[in-house]
Structures are given as structure tokens and as C-alpha cells.
Amino acid sequence: MTTQLRSTPKIFTLFALLLFSSISFADSLLLRGNGAEPETLDIHKSSGVPEANIQRDLFEGLITENAKGELSPGVAKEWRVDESGKVWIFELRKDAKWSNGDSVTAKDFVFAMQRAVDPATASEYAFILWPLLNAKAINKDKTKDVGELGVTAIGDFQLKIELENPTPFLTGLLSHHMAFPLHKASLEKHGKRWTRPNNMVSNGAYQLVEWMPQSHVLLKKNPYFHDAINVALESVKYFPSEDQNAALKQFRAGELDVTADVPSSQIDWVKKNLPESFRNSSYIGTYYLAVNLEKAPFKDQLALRRALSLAINRKILTEKVTKGGEIPAMGWVPPGMNHYVSQSMEEASLPFKEQLAKAKALFAKAGYSKSNSLEIELLYNTSENHKKVAIAVAAMWKQALGVKTKLRNEEWKVYLNSRTQRQFEVIRAGWIGDYNDASNFLDLFRSDVGTMNPSSWVNADYDALMKQAEKETDVSKRSELLQNAEKILLADMPLIPIYHYTTQHLVSTKITGWEDNVMDIHPTRFLQKK
Structure with missing residues (x-):
């Protein structure tokens, strides 16, 4: 009996420790909805927001x-920065570590950026690094070797970056995942499998623990991160959540702390019933439709492209369908970009009734009528919100012009492949600013950026203006060049702008540290869970 009496407190103590440690773990695990299943976690192979959210925690x-x-x-x-504006010297912190304890050095950035622009990597996003000296010659023209890229390690903790031209937005560009460092030894050891759990070595606040496709991606705190002491959450679990209605139910059941989006049909209900959790803020991005200019019916059919654009009542769509305070868009670059005045289609100031009349006239000019109408297919990636927009646009085209639209939805990875292979006629798309400069939007329609140009649009005058803007150091003159480029883009209509984004999330009242911002960037390292 004596032994039993003495052991009982120890058993109770052990039970209590297990109980409280489990409670502590639950409070330090963030459950985060993330939209689509990640395409990849390779920083040079991804192009979407779901991937960037995770990569921002890892690197x-x-x-x-x-x-x-x-x-x-x-x-x-x-x-x-030197006086020319073309040479930047970066002093690296000496306490930056990889998740295996190795020091992060200047050579890690050289290796990563060389890999990013290497044609063998075949990165669709490589063009974002073209401001770096010789980057385009290496990546696109293939006239120089990767060793000639303007990124040089000066010792372990000093990095020199040389540019083709002064680039005032370079700091924003360098925050992008295409400019993250890589752990060379782990890539060389694991090859294409380097992004797998147990293989990936990262330098961010978190490290990869599990990746269960169509289930979750689990990250845990990186103990070697230089600011680990101020990272409150021990782990974060990202869930694919393309079904916004299901995600809303999960949030209400406590199975998600943060949602990636809010179903548009439920926004009024959410505002009334979950006002403390609903977040709605401006977002630097544009929701649009791209048309495939490589084949009929849109190739060499400007009148048809403009007719379809003018037949969309964006005010009705944003007020009655999306309901998130989105800004109806008849231009490409969203308002609020630094040193820039956003442009619009010439018909933007007309009442919609007059826009519609012009749409009908252009449709007839293109050789179509309600009796001899157009049949097209509209592709969108799986999402209730995208589906509602597609249905609304198709209905507007049908009512105004008699167009018959077949809707096709694909899950994220398949959709991205269809986009790259140009296996579409019209495709839903969105572009979110990587940094606050109009060129980040306008570069997308340069003829030399490859498959990231969504319509395969080619316009020599547009390209010439963009190249002039690259070299222009006067802020006002550069802005004028970019504005003239946008005017050409909107006149030739390789895209149909729909609206400028706002972003909606549900954030649990247990979460602190969440700051609404126009970039919609919310690194887990700054969040806490009560």
C-alpha cells in the first residue's frame, strides 16, 4: 500500500503534464485554410498564392x-546603392541559419538566383528577375552563362547585385519567392525530391514536417531561425479549401482558425453573424478573363474581344454576385500603385446602356448576331466564387449578344497546365501584385515573358514602351511610358478586366497579430493564438 500511495501523485502529475501539454500544443497550432492544393513548393516552379503563403513561412x-x-x-x-543606382551591396546577418543549423551565406543567394534564371530550370516566373544584370540574356536569349548573372558573393556575408538599369522597386522584388536562397547541398543530394518532408532545408521561421496531398501541409517552428524567440506558434497546418462553403462550416466548427476566402453568397450572413471574425480589405490585384489569341475565334478579332468586354455589367456583378466591395474594372493596373495613374478603356465613362449598344455593334462587325451567334468555352479553376462569376458572365453574354458559353472547371494543378499549354478559349485568371509598382502588372503582357503572358499577345509598340520604361530614371517620364503602354493594352484587348480585388477572410477571435494589408500577406510568425 505504501508504494501505491507514493506512486499515485507521480501518476497524477504525469497525467496533468500530458493534459496541459496537449492543451498548450492545441493553442500553438494554427489551422489555416489555403485555397487550392499547392502546385509545388519549389520556389522556382510555383506561380500561385497558395504556394507563396507556405513558402513565405518556410523561407x-x-x-x-x-x-x-x-x-x-x-x-x-x-x-x-552606388551613385549609378545599378550596384547594390547587401550586408547579411551572421545569425541567419538553415533548418539544419548551417549558416545562410551570400553563396546561397547566388546559387538560388542562378538556378532561377537557368533555362534548364524552366521557371515561368524567371522574368521577374530580368532587371538583374545579364538575367534576360541567360534566361531568354541564352547568349550568356549563368555564371555571368549580376549576383556575386563577396565573402560569406556580403552580396553584390548588379542591375541592367536603375530599379527603384528592387527591394520589393527581392521579397519575392523567386529571390529566396536555397540550400545547395540538399538540392544536390535529393534532386527533384528536395521539396519533400525530411529532405527540404529551409531558412524561414518554419520547416516542412508533412505534406499529405489533398489533406494538409504541416510546418513546425524552425529552432535555428534567427528570430525564433519571438515566433509564438509552434506549428501551422495548411488545408486545401477550394470549397468555400465547406471551409465556412469548418471555421464555425473550430476546425479552421483562418479561411482563405469567404463564399460570396454568404458574405451578408457572415457580416451579420460573424462580424468580429470577418476581414475585408483592399488588395492589389485584378480579376480578369484572358482570351487565347493563338487560334479562332479571338485571333485577329479585336471587335469580338471588345464586344464581349463591353457586354459585362461589372457594377451588377460586384454588387449582386461577388458582394465583397470589389471595384469594377475597365483597366488592368489597379488604383493606388506608386507613382502611377491607372488607365481605363475609352468606354469606361459611358453609361452601361451605351456600352451595351456599342457591344452589339462590335459583335455585328465581327460577323456575329443572335441568329448566327458565337459558341465559346470558359475555363475556371475550382471555386464556388469563380463558378458564380463565370455563370454571371455567361448569362450576361447570352442576354446581350446571344453567346452560348460552355463552362469548364478544373482543379488547380490541372488548370495551371491547361493555362500553360493554351488549352482554352477564355480563361478566368487573376494577378496579384508581387510588389507595388505598375511594371509588375504590365510586364505580364510583354511578348517575351513566355507562358506567363496569358493570351500569347504580341504588340511591338507595347514592348518598345516597356523597354523604354526599364531604362528611364525620371519618375514622371517612366510613369508616362507605362501609362501609354497600358492604353495600348486596353485598346487591343487581349484581356477582359472584371474587377480589382478586395480580400475576405474569417479570422478566429482567438488569433492576434493579424493585420489587414493591401498585399494580403500574413506570415504565421507574427500571429498568436489565445
Whole structure:
């Protein structure tokens, strides 16, 4: 009996420790809806927001973002620019570590950026690094070797970046996942499997633990992260959540702390019943339709492209369908970009009744009528919100012009492949600013950016203006060049802008540290769970 009496408190103590540790773990695990299943976690192979959300937790670039989405020092503690504006020197922090304990050095950035622009990598996003010296010659023209890229390690903790032209938005560019460092030894050891759990070595606040396709991606705190002491959450679990209605139910059941989106049909209900959790803020991005210019019916049919654009009542669509405060768009670059005045289609100031009359006239000019109408297919990636927009647009085209639209939806990875292979006639798309500069939107329609140009549009005058803007150092003159380029884009209509984004989330009242911002960037390292 004596032994039993003495052992009982120990058993109770052990039970209590297990109980409270489980409670602590639950409070330090963030359950995060993330839209689509990630295409890949390879920083040079991905192009979507779901991937970027995870990569931002796993890696840290020279420049990073704070809780408000503002640029702040990352691995680089400070930097300076020479008088020409074309040579930047970055001083790296010596306490930056990889998740295996190795030091993050300047050579890791050189290796990663060379891999990014190497034609063998076949990165669709490589064009974002073309401002770097010789980057385009290596990546596109293939006239130089990757060793000639303007990124040089000066010792372990100093990095020199040389540019083709002065690039005032370079700090924003360097916060992008295309400019993150890579752990060379792990890539060489594991090859294409380097992004697998147990293989990936990362330098961000978190490291990869599990990836169960169509289930979750689990990250845990990186103990070697230089600011680990201020990272409150021990782990974060990202869930694919393409079904927004299901995600709403999961949130209400406590199975999600944060949603990637809110179903548009439920926004009124959410505002009334979950006002403390509903977040709705401006977002630097444009929702649009791209048309395939490689084949009929849109190739060499400007009148048809313009007719379809003018037949869409964007005011009705944003007020009655999306309901998130989106801004109806008849231009490409969203308002609010630094040193830029957004442009619009010439008909933007007309009442919709007059826009519709012009749409009908253009439709007839293109050789179509309600008795000899157009049949097209509209592709969108799986999402209740995208489906509602597609149905609404198809109904507007049908009512105004008699167009018969077949809707086709595909899950994210399949959709991306269809986009790349140009296996569509009209495709739903969206572009979110990587940094606050109009060129980040306008570069997408340059003829030399490859498959990231969604319509395969080619316009020599547009390309010439974009090249002039690259070299222009006067802010006002550069802005004028970019604005003229956007005017050409909107006149030739390779895209149909629908609206400028707002972003909606449900954030549990247990979560603190969430800051609404126009970049919609919310690194897990800044969040806490009560």
C-alpha cells in the first residue's frame, strides 16, 4: 500500500503534464485554410498564392515583410546603392541559419538566383528577375552563362547585385519567392525530391514536417531561425479549401482558425453573424478573363474581344454576385500603385446602356448576331466564387449578344497546365501584385515573358514602351511610358478586366497579430493564438 500511495501523485502529475501539454500544443497550432492544393513548393516552379503563403513561412529572402505587409530587413540587415543606382551591396546577418543549423551565406543567394534564371530550370516566373544584370540574356536569349548573372558573393556575408538599369522597386522584388536562397547541398543530394518532408532545408521561421496531398501541409517552428524567440506558434497546418462553403462550416466548427476566402453568397450572413471574425480589405490585384489569341475565334478579332468586354455589367456583378466591395474594372493596373495613374478603356465613362449598344455593334462587325451567334468555352479553376462569376458572365453574354458559353472547371494543378499549354478559349485568371509598382502588372503582357503572358499577345509598340520604361530614371517620364503602354493594352484587348480585388477572410477571435494589408500577406510568425 505504501508504494501505491507514493506512486499515485507521480501518476497524477504525469497525467496533468500530458493534459496541459496537449492543451498548450492545441493553442500553438494554427489551422489555416489555403485555397487550392499547392502546385509545388519549389520556389522556382510555383506561380500561385497558395504556394507563396507556405513558402513565405518556410523561407526568408534578403528582404521580407512584417505583419502589416510592409518591406523590412530579412537575411540582409542593411544595404547601400552606388551613385549609378545599378550596384547594390547587401550586408547579411551572421545569425541567419538553415533548418539544419548551417549558416545562410551570400553563396546561397547566388546559387538560388542562378538556378532561377537557368533555362534548364524552366521557371515561368524567371522574368521577374530580368532587371538583374545579364538575367534576360541567360534566361531568354541564352547568349550568356549563368555564371555571368549580376549576383556575386563577396565573402560569406556580403552580396553584390548588379542591375541592367536603375530599379527603384528592387527591394520589393527581392521579397519575392523567386529571390529566396536555397540550400545547395540538399538540392544536390535529393534532386527533384528536395521539396519533400525530411529532405527540404529551409531558412524561414518554419520547416516542412508533412505534406499529405489533398489533406494538409504541416510546418513546425524552425529552432535555428534567427528570430525564433519571438515566433509564438509552434506549428501551422495548411488545408486545401477550394470549397468555400465547406471551409465556412469548418471555421464555425473550430476546425479552421483562418479561411482563405469567404463564399460570396454568404458574405451578408457572415457580416451579420460573424462580424468580429470577418476581414475585408483592399488588395492589389485584378480579376480578369484572358482570351487565347493563338487560334479562332479571338485571333485577329479585336471587335469580338471588345464586344464581349463591353457586354459585362461589372457594377451588377460586384454588387449582386461577388458582394465583397470589389471595384469594377475597365483597366488592368489597379488604383493606388506608386507613382502611377491607372488607365481605363475609352468606354469606361459611358453609361452601361451605351456600352451595351456599342457591344452589339462590335459583335455585328465581327460577323456575329443572335441568329448566327458565337459558341465559346470558359475555363475556371475550382471555386464556388469563380463558378458564380463565370455563370454571371455567361448569362450576361447570352442576354446581350446571344453567346452560348460552355463552362469548364478544373482543379488547380490541372488548370495551371491547361493555362500553360493554351488549352482554352477564355480563361478566368487573376494577378496579384508581387510588389507595388505598375511594371509588375504590365510586364505580364510583354511578348517575351513566355507562358506567363496569358493570351500569347504580341504588340511591338507595347514592348518598345516597356523597354523604354526599364531604362528611364525620371519618375514622371517612366510613369508616362507605362501609362501609354497600358492604353495600348486596353485598346487591343487581349484581356477582359472584371474587377480589382478586395480580400475576405474569417479570422478566429482567438488569433492576434493579424493585420489587414493591401498585399494580403500574413506570415504565421507574427500571429498568436489565445
